[in-house]
Amino acid sequence: MSATIKVLLADDQALVRGALAALLALEPDLEVVAEVGRGDEVVDAARASAADVCLLDIEMPGVDGIAAAAAVRDALPGVRTLVVTTFGRPGYLRRALEAGASGFVVKDTPARQLAEAVRRVHAGLRVVDPSLATESLVDGANPLTEREREVLGVALRGGTVAAIAGVVHLSPGTVRNHLSSAIGKTGTSTRAEAARVAQERGWL
Amino acid sequence: MSATIKVLLADDQALVRGALAALLALEPDLEVVAEVGRGDEVVDAARASAADVCLLDIEMPGVDGIAAAAAVRDALPGVRTLVVTTFGRPGYLRRALEAGASGFVVKDTPARQLAEAVRRVHAGLRVVDPSLATESLVDGANPLTEREREVLGVALRGGTVAAIAGVVHLSPGTVRNHLSSAIGKTGTSTRAEAARVAQERGWL
DNA sequence: GGCGCCCCGTGACACCTGTCACGCGCACGA
DNA sequence: TCGTGCGCGTGACAGGTGTCACGGGGCGCC
Numbered sequence: 001m002s003a004t005i006k007v008l009l010a011d012d013q014a015l016v017r018g019a020l021a022a023l024l025a026l027e028p029d030l031e032v033v034a035e036v037g038r039g040d041e042v043v044d045a046a047r048a049s050a051a052d053v054c055l056l057d058i059e060m061p062g063v064d065g066i067a068a069a070a071a072v073r074d075a076l077p078g079v080r081t082l083v084v085t086t087f088g089r090p091g092y093l094r095r096a097l098e099a100g101a102s103g104f105v106v107k108d109t110p111a112r113q114l115a116e117a118v119r120r121v122h123a124g125l126r127v128v129d130p131s132l133a134t135e136s137l138v139d140g141a142n143p144l145t146e147r148e149r150e151v152l153g154v155a156l157r158g159g160t161v162a163a164i165a166g167v168v169h170l171s172p173g174t175v176r177n178h179l180s181s182a183i184g185k186t187g188t189s190t191r192a193e194a195a196r197v198a199q200e201r202g203w204l
Numbered sequence: 205m206s207a208t209i210k211v212l213l214a215d216d217q218a219l220v221r222g223a224l225a226a227l228l229a230l231e232p233d234l235e236v237v238a239e240v241g242r243g244d245e246v247v248d249a250a251r252a253s254a255a256d257v258c259l260l261d262i263e264m265p266g267v268d269g270i271a272a273a274a275a276v277r278d279a280l281p282g283v284r285t286l287v288v289t290t291f292g293r294p295g296y297l298r299r300a301l302e303a304g305a306s307g308f309v310v311k312d313t314p315a316r317q318l319a320e321a322v323r324r325v326h327a328g329l330r331v332v333d334p335s336l337a338t339e340s341l342v343d344g345a346n347p348l349t350e351r352e353r354e355v356l357g358v359a360l361r362g363g364t365v366a367a368i369a370g371v372v373h374l375s376p377g378t379v380r381n382h383l384s385s386a387i388g389k390t391g392t393s394t395r396a397e398a399a400r401v402a403q404e405r406g407w408l
Numbered sequence: 409g410g411c412g413c414c415c416c417g418t419g420a421c422a423c424c425t426g427t428c429a430c431g432c433g434c435a436c437g438a
Numbered sequence: 439t440c441g442t443g444c445g446c447g448t449g450a451c452a453g454g455t456g457t458c459a460c461g462g463g464g465c466g467c468c
Contacts, residue, residue: 012312013290013311013312014311014312014313014314014315015224015288015309015310015311015312015313015314015315015318016220016223016311017315018227018314018315018316018318019220019223019224019226019227019315020219020223021315022223022226022227022229022230022315023222023223023226023227025226026226084219086217105219106219107217107218107219107220108216108217108218108219109218109219110218110219110222111218111219111221111222111223111225111226112222114219114222145444145445146444146445147444147445147446157397157400158392158394158396158397158398158400159393159394159397160393160394160424160425161424161425162424170445170446170447171446171447171448173446173447173448173449174445174446174447174448176425176426176427177426177427177445177446177447178445178446179425179426180425180426180427180428183426183427184427188362189363189364189426190362190363190364190425190426191425191426192362192396193361193362193363194362196361196362349413349414349415350414350415351414351415351416364454364455365454365455366454374416374417375416375417375418377416377417377418377419378415378416378417378418380455380456380457381415381416381417381456381457382415382416383455383456384455384456384457384458387456387457388457393456394455394456395455395456
């Protein structure tokens with residue numbers, strides 16, 4: 001058990017990663033022992049560096065921060081994870097906690113609170129952005145079924161129903177039905193709108 | 205003429221702002237004299253703090269970083285601006301330079317280069333991310349007409365042709381023609397795809 | 409003055425989309 | 439066992455969408 005808390009940083013933007021490292025380096029009881037730019041490098045780097053807390057951004061190429069948190073929970077049960085993200089979507093918070101994250105912080109929070117959040121997470125406490133905690137309760141669960149999420153995720157990139165059907169290996173008619181259902185559940189009238197709304201709410 | 209370079213930070217994410225401040229504070233010849241979270245506060249803050257260089261993020265609520273750069277150029281001709289952004293869209297680079305920015309850096313760049321970029325900008329040099337400079341030349345100018353951009357920008361949010369027509373005060377048929385033209389110019393087959401592609405290329 | 413380009417509008421057409429109804433199979437809980 | 443919900447598929451239909459052709463007007467340029 002070391003005197004300092006060993007922190008791993010995971011963010012795809014090198015500049016932000018370096019900046020966060022500089023910020024945390026100001027704290028005498030924190031030590032940045034590893035930096036990675038991809039979600040699939042988190043577990044290996046955390047093991048190699050014996051990190052105590054992993055700071056994970058959600059938006060990363062390949063494996064995102066939520067999946068990385070789940071991987072850390074499964075592979076390194078003693079390591080805590082703290083998800084830091086740009087967008088305060090309620091769905092993100094819920095999914096992050098389900099993935100075993102101990103904390104959830106938005107990038108809007110003051111810089112000084114980050115170090116404190118790291119300490120709390122390391123102490124075994126849960127840290128959740130207060131502005132999101134209430135929103136998350138009001139929001140509730142994801143009403144979309146798995147197939148609806150899948151179809152809507154592909155629809156997010158545009159393309160026709162036939163193209164979507166090819167990607168998800170479904171009949172075009174079934175794709176239309178799922179899209180129609182998703183449109184109804186999001187209160188929209190177009191699949192483009194539905195995909196946008198669903199993504200904003202973290203339902204994808 | 206002061207010994208240190210006075211830097212103003214503009215980024216809507218408080219955490220990133222603080223982290224960048226910590227990063228730049230490591231350099232003895234740089235001094236962060238102001239931090240703002242909105243584009244429309246840049247000019248006033250730069251004037252009040254007598255900043256030499258303004259570090260501007262593009263993605264900001266209200267006035268974005270590009271518009272802020274133009275405002276600084278008009279109001280404070282002696283102040284240099286350096287645009288820092290998440291997305292390396294060629295169109296952003298061109299528009300930033302047109303707005304009078306002296307530099308353009310992506311958040312993917314190594315942290316150490318940021319301080320160097322600030323020094324070069326302060327010295328009157330242009331700093332452009334090399335990976336984007338070539339792309340920008342290949343890409344060329346924005347092929348979309350003003351009305352096409354307008355219509356496509358509204359189409360980005362989804363909604364039907366009639367809804368778009370209502371927003372831009374045009375006939376539905378005209379909206380369809382503009383969308384059709386934009387679809388052709390983007391090489392796509394759907395307005396949702398066209399809007400996405402156009403945004404990725406910085407054409408909006 | 410012609411010419412080209414862009415903006416704006418109309419009309420028509422094939423095609424795609426969103427919706428509804430209906431069916432089948434499967435898993436789960438009462 | 440039955441009912442229920444979900445996934446998957448089909449068929450049909452009104453309405454929206456993308457494309458094309460055709461006008462007219464304004465503007466800059468040779």
